[in-house]
Amino acid sequence: MSSPQASALDDEFSAIVGNDNVMTSEIDRYAYSYDAAVLDPVMPGIVVRPTTSEVLGRVVKFCHDNGLPLTVRGAGTNLSGGTIPHPGGVVVLTNGLNRILEINEEDLYAVVEPGVVTAAFAQEVARRGLFYPPDPGSQTVSTLGGNVAENAGGLRGLKYGVTKDYVMGMEFWDVHGNLIRSGSRTVKSVTGYNLHGLMVASEGTLGVFDKIILKLIPPPQAARSMMAVFDSITSASETVAAIIAAKIVPATLEMMDNFTIRTVDNFRKAGLPTDAAALLLIEVDGHPGQVADEAARVEEICHRQGARELKVANDTTERNTIWQARRDALPALAKLKPTCVLEDATVPRSKIPAMIAALGEISTKFNLTIGTFGHAGDGNLHPTILTDKRDKAEWQRVEHAVEEIFDRALALGGTLSGEHGIGLAKRGFLIKELGQATLDYTAKLKKAVDPKNILNPKKMEG
């Protein structure tokens, strides 16, 4: 930033957050111009890093008073462009606000600042004999503030729910620099609007999180994992529907298609059945008696649905082997081609067989390589398109294919995004799912709380 106006801003921000916490150089600004979405970078004008709650509030107020667009950034792992800044705008980093303020073992909740890293928090909670289930794929780096802003999911969504199911309350800054409180430390609370619920998945457009109250639960006492091998992807997906229909809710119920199986096996040589059409990776957990009963019933269902083989993990090593295969899916696919478009259109789980069939048709129609794996149990598949964004012709086909994936998911009663967010990537499609009236209502709400439209502008704007 070289203009006089810019250097004045630099001085004013320095006065608020301190010299060491303001970045204005070309390279620093460029380093905060992107996130994990396959979108072009956008340069912010300045990057600031508040280290106390009070300073965070002053930064928000200063941005509002001066009409500066503001994008809050945790670890920048967003897959829909939610942390890509507005051109010339302000990036507010939360990694200076990363304290776990309280873990209450009697009342089963924790209070955290937004910059706490998800896995570090889950680990600390586990050390106290408790459990924080949401486990998004980026949990080793992602922040809880980002998880709440995006309503992040993960592998345990089917039984344990997603981030929104653990947000009991929150304090956040409004654009005028007032601290707004919603929710409480109690299991039940009906006092006031459910504003913290509104903040979840708001993608940084309605307020700036200051403190989050998260629900904790006791961990399951036992778990059993298994891998079911299928010769047809239809029977695999029908098995998913059959397990749910039998009123069994596994902690995790994941699927991998043949392309993903072969890629993963080539990656780690784990001895996966590379000729199988699909794998289901299943874990049931809970009380030991319940685990034994449910595991037996799941086995029976798999066999009835035509699984050609069922491997039940007998010890921790075998359990790890099964889940390593699932963890390898994205890295193994990502290594095949330079660009990896990870989609997350989601359907009601009974529609998984239809969605799988649709993805097969789309892959053929647009002549694209699509590896499909994901959270079959909650209807949240991850069709992964492997491409090279530099190949313009293929990239056009990718864009058409993505659009068709959305259309097919919506036609099946599904949704544009299960867990990655709308951000910049999917905003153009919002109207298809929500309709004009909903977009108008959302716009009025946004206008009321953020009249100058400074909070992460354009994100989720239909």
Add this chain to the structure above:
Amino acid sequence: MADIHQLAEMFKKLDDQLVNCMRCGMCQAVCPLFRETGRETDVTRGKLALLEGLAAEILHDSQAIDTTLNRCLLCGTCQANCPSGVQIIDIFLSARAIMTGYFGLSPVKKAIFRGMLANPRLFNSLTSISSKFQGIFTRKVDDLLGSSCARFNAPVVADRHFNALATRPFRKIVPRLDTPAGSSGLRVAFFPGCVVDKMFPQIGEATIKILQKKEVGVYLPAGQACCGIPVLTSGDRQTFNTLVEMNVERFRGAAYDYLVTPCASCTSTIKELWPKLYSGNMDIEDDIAAIGDKTRDITEFLVDSCGIDEPGKPATGGDAITYHDPCHLKNALGITRQPRTLIRAAGGNFVEMNEAGTCCGCGGSFNVAHYELSKRIGNRKADNIVASGAKTVATGCPACMMQMTDMLSRRDQGVRVRHVVELYADSLQAKPQGNGKTAARKR
């Protein structure tokens, strides 16, 4: 100086490698530097983005990008954990070479690399002279660790606690060797490396002692040059090529089964970087590939090829020993099991420390250029060592030994820093059938 457009053109050649980074940001979880600073320009994702920005001519401050590139330990932890398998170390070394070609090598580096490293005889005689006079400029601070600090202010030394230059370098103790394979049927070429030669000759002696005990023939030619890692990380490909050529000259033509080194950095450089990055006389490419194929870390050789195994019952009594994984063994070569086996085989009461596989913060020239950051990362390592309760920390890299000595010397916790082969050689001495005559000198 060439113009920025020309520089961008050079970086465009890295495009096929750069494009593989999908900006997932998982490197943030493992980067030891990012853990200290939390700045995106300090983590690999940020640096790769900057190189793309430079190649696309979106960014123009090439000097700042060069500075950022050098704020990296090159520990390779990001590469070992990268979901997309981006060849990060290759990219960074190539980028540094491009930058050095563009900005030129600093006069000091030029004098050291081209004047000294590329002339091993001059380098050797200069360090020999220095070792005799170093007592005037330094004073001992920790006899157990053998460390010293500066007597008066010296700009490069700052407040470092460093290992003194050996009064008798390894090459004076064992100038050359050429012995046939004994009952093991094996013969190795031995590349001690500069730091072992000039600072830790006892590691070289311990290696020879073990090899003799295992009846392994040794080929140790005189006149070995530096492996090239310091010049490579400074982007000086010209000197790198010279050093590789000098070393290939020493080793090609000789008959041996493996080339072993007790220095993790030398091993990974010879095995991984010589074949990939040598760009001089193409006639010796096959020799370089053959040497690379045969190169082994000393602990890997002793365990996998000489059959040294863990005792049936691991020792539980005695002072505890812990192990630090050098990045050039763990991240570059995936070697973690063999050094631990060797410690147990030496009868050591082995305890694992927290974050054993996290970089010690040395990073070669990183320590020189960014000493404060290097110290912060090193202190975390020292904290973990002390917390393990071990009285000895063993490792497989002399550079890590220098860094850990510096960090531990300030704490007075009575923790010794030793190479794994020293521990194993000691155990041979303790046994009655050991050959006491070649015992390692007392440190």
